[in-house]
Amino acid sequence: MPELPEVEVTRRRIEPHLVGRRIRTVRTTAASYLFMTPPETLRRRLRGRTTTALGRLGKYLIAELDDRRRLVIHLGMTGQLFSQTASSLRLLAASTRQALAPEEQVDFRPDAHTHFRLAFDDDGPGVYFRDVRKFGKLLLLEPDERHPRLERLGPDALEVHGELIFRASRKRRVPIKQLLLDQSLLAGVGNIYADEALFLSGVRPGRRAERLTHRECDLLAEAVRRVLRRSIETGGSSIRDYVAPDGRDGAYQFERHVYAREGEACFACGSAVRKRVIAQRGTHYCPTCQK
DNA sequence: ATTCCAACCTGATAGC
DNA sequence: TGCTATCAGGTTGGAA
CATH class of the missing domain: 1.10.8.50 (Helicase, Ruva Protein; domain 3)
Structure with a gap:
């Protein structure tokens, strides 16, 4: 799905939902292709952390955390990063969509494709990552750790x-x-x-x-x-x-x-x-x- | 060194 | 209607 413009728009609009908020809990699906860092490690390391900045390199989003670790997010072909309060037919399977009356709006409910969910101390809306094909990537970098995925990128x-x-x-x-x-x-x-x-x-x-x-x-x-x-x-x-x-x-x-x-x-x-x-x-x- | 191509996944849809 | 084949905003790694 997403190329630079979609990733940049995602960055700008998810930033206020992420930066400055302390993570209370992390929920994930089971280990799979998209978790470059094992899901249990993500859950353990991200709990209690606060995002200090959200950047972008090419099609990668990079969340900087208050412990100097960085969470790298790639949306792959079908990745969707959004606020719990978002409502869109694009977040729904076609079968669900068809069962809906025309014009009907429904709040998003996490489904089997919602692989990563953040809840925050302030009890405000969570941040969700959904990816049907699982070509997306979630990767937690240690302080100052370099990674070939990012090192290889040319200029923006x-x-x-x-x-x-x-x-x-x-x-x-x-x-x-x-x-x-x-x-x-x-x-x-x-x-x-x-x-x-x-x-x-x-x-x-x-x-x-x-x-x-x-x-x-x-x-x-x-x-x-x-x-x-x-x-x-x-x-x-x-x-x-x-x-x-x-x-x-x-x-x-x-x-x-x-x-x-x-x-x-x-x-x-x-x-x-x-x-x-x-x-x-x-x-x-x-x-x-x-x- | 460069080029090609299968693999990683799931779902929607076009075609028989 | 129903089944099957094809295609989809991406990237890697290994073969040719």
Whole structure:
């Protein structure tokens, strides 16, 4: 699900629910793929702690705790981090959804996919982490501990410069889209915004990286920054599962140019948007506007 | 060194 | 209606 804009919107809106509140209890599901730190360790170490700051590196959220440990959260494909008070159909299984009368609102009740729940001393609303596919990650770092997952990340995609893409793309025969998705080159771009940025810069996703001119790299970097900034402004893309911590949908899906628009008319030239697999991902582009 | 691709999971939906 | 195949905002690790 979530790329840089969705993670940043999540960070901004969950921050007030997390920072400065003392954790009373931690509830988890059983050990599984998403717990890089065993759930019993999380429960033991987090009880009584207070979050002092919430940061972001690429698609990772990093909560700094008052004992100098850090809780790292990655939302994977279907991860949702939200307040107990959030209400959204996206937090419900389709079966539950269908049983609901139209317009009916229900408070979220933790289900089998709600793997991590924080309750606080102030008795206010809890903070929940739900992840159907369990591709998300929870990891507790010791003070000053480094971790390859974070060490490997390139500069944040909001700050990418054409020069970075130009240098990295020399003598690389892979499609330019594959480079954009490489988190060790720049951190935060995923499948939606790779396709969108390539459209905005007029570059075909399948172009060999080494064939891009310096000017095209500049345009591409500018497009990456622009599309990410704009998506953050609109609250991110709610196409499938993404919901903000307050239960609200993002709105960038209404502004997208090519992603998930196969067969529909390009807004710029009217050609039908095409879809094919590039870098093992579904890839959308305009055959006329992108060279 | 670079590129490819299966694996990690579950659910929704398109197609027969 | 019902079953099966395919696809999904991600990342890693190991094979080719």
